[in-house]
Amino acid sequence: MRVDGAEVLERTLTEDEAAILEAWNISLREGTSLQSGRIREAELQTQAKIVFGQLQGALASGGIDADAEHYAALRETLADISRSRAIQGFSPTDTANFIFALKEPIFEALRRKSAVDATKLAAGVWAAGKVLDRLGLHTMEVFLASREDVIGRQGQEIAELSTPVVRLWDGILALPLIGTLDSARTGVVMENLLQAIVDEEAEIAIIDITGVPTVDTLVAQHLLKTVAAARLMGADCIVSGIRPQIAQTMVHLGVELNVVSKATLADAFALALKRTGRKVVRQQATATEERR
Amino acid sequence: MDRIPILKLGGVLIVTIQVDMHDRLALALEEDLTTMIARTGARGVLIEISALEIVDSFIGRMLVSIAAVSRVLDAETVLAGMRPAVAITLVELGLELTGIRTALNVERGMALLKARFAEDGDGFGSDRDGLDD
CATH class of the missing domain: 1.10.490.10 (Globins)
Structure with missing residues (x-):
């Protein structure tokens, strides 16, 4: 049964x-x-x-x-x-x-x-x-x-968080990049930057790569593309924040970045101010300087 | 066939491209511009492309060749007002337009040309005034 x-x-x-x-x-x-x-x-x-x-x-x-x-x-x-x-x-x-x-x-x-x-x-x-x-x-x-x-x-x-475009001063933009640059992200970054250049009427864009862990030939190529596109729009680019080890690796790999580059964002900002005819000055001499 | 108008302002020739560029139009522009530079002795050419939405490799190459021809005739070319999408397209096509100066808008472009004239020390005006004919 x-x-x-x-x-x-x-x-x-x-x-x-x-x-x-x-x-x-x-x-x-x-x-x-x-x-x-x-x-x-x-x-x-x-x-x-x-x-x-x-x-x-x-x-x-x-x-x-x-x-x-x-x-x-x-x-x-x-x-x-x-x-x-x-x-x-x-x-x-x-x-x-x-x-x-x-x-x-x-x-x-x-x-x-x-x-x-x-x-x-x-x-x-x-x-x-x-x-x-x-x-x-x-x-x-x-x-x-x-x-x-x-x-x-x-x-x-x-992905959304990591591509901000920051306005540092009238006509000066900064783009702090964090994380690895691949083709998809470069596209987003490039679009954001170019749109910001139009919106802010920026003359100079600083691309800071302190947060980019490695720079190989592909990343360098993506950077150069972004720089070239910004130049076509009439804005100059400065690359900053290349760490010493990365600089060495890049040279050993034969990667060439034919753009203006500065060691730190501060240096790049100073250059940008200089190019737009501005200067940062101390309001008063500090105590140490007075003693001298 | 329609042509793109070329305006003369002091020593600068201004071209604003308001229509979709097709190949024949680009060729005609190169020819007209070259003739105009030779006739007026202009020292600067300002091409305004903020209305240009579509570019292909041919148009990109035409822009480069216009700039090259102008340089031979001692006139500096400035490209003003390129849209982000156009810039990305040109870069992806591998046309980085080396040798052409760029500016965000017409105002900045004129400032660039003025700075160049000041360097050469011959002011904003052209040496030859007006057309011969």
Whole structure:
């Protein structure tokens, strides 16, 4: 005789509800997610109760196919739980263990109910394993997707943050570059700089590369392109902030930057002021100079 | 065929390009400009391209050659008001227009030319006044 595993499982869950929930809660309490202090026990128990209730409901509507329509509510609940765990910084193991911790209590209850009927036991265990594994995988998928969202958003924010154009003085702009220059970023940087030159009617743009970790031939080429485009717009460029090691590497590589370059942003700014006919002077002689 | 007007202001010839440049127009401009420089003895050429939205490699090359021809006739070329998109396109095409001076707008361009005239010590005006014919 064929035994319907789903039916066995459903009956067990209904009849043994209290015992299974109790065992699940104990197993969750022993898990690592509570010890990390990211979630309270009461919250964890509420989540367990909701998930258990929905699992019962889904099984009652028929079938153990966790991808089916009547599992939608349960999947949604698990997705919410996963997403909040991803944001709270739980480890993948902790997140998956939430659902996998339910296996042992259910198997235990099945064993108690159908100890004498091996066929029934096997069918029930198979059904429970299939449902719970599928739900566990679903949890992990949502968890990973949430983490990827976070990473993607951060990447976008970094790209936007790292290309500011700063106005230092009337007609003098600074472009502090931070991070590696690749083709995509050079495009953004170039567009921002050229637009700022138009908006500010700038004569001089200082490109500061203190924050650029390495300058190879490709980066140098991107820099030169930016300088050339700015020149076509009628603005002069000064490159500043080339660190000593980078300068050495560039010379050894044979990279040539045929543009005006200064060691520091301060030097470049002084040159820019000089070119626009300005000068920085001290208002009064300082004490040390007076003593001399 | 329409032509791009060339205005004379003192010793400077001013060209504003208000239409989309096509190849024949660019060739005609080079010819007209050369003739004008020779006739008026202008010392400076100011080409204003703030309305120019599209450039290709041919137009870029024409600009370079206009500047080169002008230099032979002892006139300095200044390109004024290039748009960011045009600048990026030219750089990506590998045309960096070396030898042409650039300025953000007409005002700055005129200032550049004036500075050059002052260096040469012959003021802003042209030595020959007006056209012969």
